Amino acid sequence: MGDGTTPSDTVVDVPIMDDPAEFTGDFVLNVDRAWTCVCTFIQTGAPSDLGQWCTL
Structure with missing residues (x-):
C-alpha cells in the first residue's frame, strides 16, 4: 500500500x-520509502x- 505521498485519486505512470x-x-x-522496502x-x-x- 502507498504511504500517503500521492493523493489516492491521482494516477502515476510507473x-x-x-x-x-x-x-x-x-x-x-516516496522514493526513500520505496528504496528502504527494496533493501529490506x-x-x-x-x-x-x-x-x-x-491483491491488484
Whole structure:
C-alpha cells in the first residue's frame, strides 16, 4: 500500500519492463520509502516486513 505521498485519486505512470503501468496514489511510495522496502526485501527475503500488501 502507498504511504500517503500521492493523493489516492491521482494516477502515476510507473515504467515496468519498458512499458508504463498506471497506479493510483493508493499504491505509490516516496522514493526513500520505496528504496528502504527494496533493501529490506533483499536483506531478509520476507515480504511481511515491507508493510501492508493487497491483491491488484
